[in-house]
Amino acid sequence: MGILHILSEVCKNFGKKTSIAGLNHAVNSSSHLRRFAWLSIFFILMVFTFQTFLDTVLDFTSYPVLTSVNVTRKFNLPFPAVTICNLNRVQCTNLVYTQYQESEKMKLSPTNGTIDTVQLLNELVDLTKCLEQLCNKMNKFVGPVRVGPLGNYVDTTLLAIANLKCPVSIHIGRNCYYYKSIEEEAYKLNNTELYNRSIEAWNYQKCKAEEACSYKPQSDVPLQVRFEPLKFCEGKKFKTPSLFKGKFTKRHKNPLIMVEEAKFFNIFFKLPIYIQNAIGHQFESKLQYIHQYELTTKGFILSCQYRGESCLEKNASWTMINLPRYGNCYTLNSMNYPYNKLQSTSLTGAANGIELSFFVDQDNYIVSRLSEKAGVRIIIHEPGDFPLPDENGIDLQPGTATSIAIQKSDIIRLPKPYKSECFSNWSETPYENMTLDHPSYSIIVCQRICLQKWLKQKCGCTHPHIRQIGGFSKRKICNITPDAKENMDYKCFLEFIERFDNGSYNCQCNVACLEVDYSCQNTVSTWPSNEFWETLALELNLIDENLLPLPETLENKFRTDIQKNFVKTDIYYQTMSVKVIEQIPKYSYGTFIAGLGGSLSLYLGIAIIMIFEILEFIIDLFSRLGYYFVKGNKVKNHQHQKQKPNISSEILKY
Structure with missing residues (x-):
């Protein structure tokens, strides 16, 4: 009995007793044709079963995921952070004023640091053409003056740095008739060195407060002011470029914005951090205007309301970051500041969101390709995320009110070993x-x-x-x-x-394991309307109520300036439903076992109990083969001993 006979006998016995469909029919079939057909079907289906089984195992070991999209309703939602940037990175008045301040410091204490800073500021003023812009405006400024932050801000700052009457113009943007003594004014400025120099200059020249302010009101038209020539701009003549020169120039071989931006960065980043912050648009202005009426200046962010309450307090809810392409940006509801008022909201609609208005201040934009656009860039993001205005920002156009309805989306991914391998x-x-x-x-x-x-x-x-x-x-x-x-x-x-x-x-x-996104739907309308602009001007102290009605030319001027410089936006939840995009494992332990069972039972109907039949078959096969090899060796040894000649007896025969 050979090995083949043993294999045949064991397989035949297994085929007669097994419950595996197809194999049982093949063995018990009396016809050779039927037996061949059933065996062919069985082996073909066994190949398919093995392939499906292997695919299931390989798919499981690759850690696949499924993506589910659900919309869940929340009772309340945390309000996102809002970051606001002006599309102009340097405010000209602040730049020229800072240049003046640093120059005065250098005169008092000429160190290497102050000298380098002043030199860099001079280069930046030349590059941005800020002084050219301000002086050109001042040279033309002999007619009506705009009251408030629409243009007077530029002019009064130049008056302050021009040093017209005294060695030090102590009345920097102040009301001449408000302060009675230079000591009080210097104290207000909180500058010891400037205070000492001012007292000395005041006592020496016996200047009067009215003379230090350097303007001459005209009695016939209350809103008209004629400024004296500015010594700061004397001797400086700038060309006024025409719109067209008769022919178009050839396109530059490199984008000019890249050239100017590179030059700007080479200067800007060498400046101290406090200078970089000082020359940008400020959260609130520290200067006041020279006028017969006492006015309060307005900074970049004019108003902020959340559910009817003010959220404009800088030290309560706002943080600042200086971004190279946008200058000073301000974030409301940042995680970096723990005392935020904006916690969560359970209501939708504009009445339950944030209302913001901004003073763009285009009169102080730098004159170069670095400020090709005017307006506000707004970014809505998670309180703990770094604001990315280039990727996620929305531009707000001057003279408009933009309603931004947001919906929160949570994107949840799986960490390693799953394919996303998120962090x-x-x-x-x-x-x-x-x-x-x-x-x-x-x-x-x-x-x-x-x-x-x-x-x-x-x-x-x-x-x-x-x-x-x-x-x-x-x-x-x-x-x-x-x-x-x-x-x-x-x-x-x-x-x-x-x-x-x-x-x-x-x-x-x-990718991040948890990513929060805010989808926005924006609608834009003109703001302020024709019937509201005058009310807005009164609310912002841009005009005095006693001066109304304004002449038509001045009214048009005010309306144009308001539309050019003011922006409003409302940010609110459109719905309390959160879109959850979540990765879930394709296989759990149970689904993996079910997948294996499906791959085995689909073609051959193999159940778990049949696995024990196969184990029994394997045990029988190896036991028979083991017995055969052990018994076969004993038989061979016995026969070999019988055939071996007895040498000693053969010798005795001879």
Whole structure:
């Protein structure tokens, strides 16, 4: 009895007793044709079963996910953070005024730091043409003056820095008839050095407060003021460019915005942080206007209301961040400030949201391609997220009211070993020590930190657009001026960016496990209306009620300036329903077992009990084969001993 006979006998016995469909029929069939047909069907289906079983196992080990989209109703929702930026990064009046202040400091204490700062400010004033803009306006300014922050802000600041009557113009933007003594004014300014110099100059020249203000009211028209010539602008003549020069010039080989922006960054980032903040649009203005009426200045953010209550207190709810392309930006309801008033809301609609209005101040925009657009950039994001105006911002147009209805969406992903391999926090990345100012993990911020790290390593400088992320604000920036001759920074920068875009550098950045997004539906209307602009002007102290009605020309001027400089927006929840986009594992333990059962039973009807039949078959087969090999060796040894000749007996025969 050979091995083949044993295999045949064991398989035949298993086929007669098994409950596996097809195999039982094949063995018990009396016809050879039927037996062949059933065996063929059985083996074909067994191949399909094995393939399905293997696919199920491989699919399970790849950790697949399913994506579910649900809409859940919430009783209340936390209000998002709102970041607001002016589309103009440097405010000309603040720049010229800061230049004047730093120049005065340099005269009092000429150190290397103050000298360098003044030199950089001079270069920035020349690049932005701020002084040219202000002086041109002042030279033309001999007619009606606008009361309030629409234009008088520019003029009075120049009056202050012009130093007209006294060595130090102590009445910086103040009302001449309000302060009776220079000591009181200097005390208001809270500047000891300026106070001492002012007292000395005041006593020496015996100046009067009325003379220090340097304007001459005309009695016939209350709103008309004629300013004396400004010594600060004397000798400065600037060309007024015409709209067309008769022919179009050839297009520059490099985008001019890149050239100007690179020059701007090379100057701006060398300035101290406090100077960078001082020359941007301020949350609230620290200057007052020179006029016979006492007025209060308005900063960038005019008003903020949440459910009818003011949320304009800077120290209560707002934080500031300086972004290279937008200057000073202000965030309401940031996680970085724990004392926020905006907690959560359970009601929808504009009456239960935030109402904001802004003073764009186009008269103080820098004269260059760096301010091609006018308006406000607004970003709605999670309180713990870093504001990304370039990616997520919405532009608000001057002279309009924009209603922004938001809906919250939660995107939930699964961590490793699932395919998304998401990160929950910065500790899962190699950049944890570089993200102290960014509490929430974000793949965009992570990629920017990675880019800066590689760029610093390869080129020895950092990208100017994103240097405020990851602690790179004090590092050398890359000179990305395209026109600079032999600019090694620019050459290295271009080569690096190309390779970075192609994926040559490894960034250990994955998507966030929890990502919160706010979808926005915007509607825009004209603001203020023809019937409301006068009421708005009175509310903002732009005009005096006793001067109404205004002459038609002045009325048109006011209306145009208001539409040019004011913006309003409402931000509110459109619905309390939250869209939840969630990844869930495709297989749990139960679904995996069910998948295996389905792959086994689909073609051959194999159940779990049949597995024990197969185990019994394997045990029988190996036991028979083992018995055969053991018994076969004993038989062979016995026969070999019988056939072996007895040498000793053969020898005796002889």
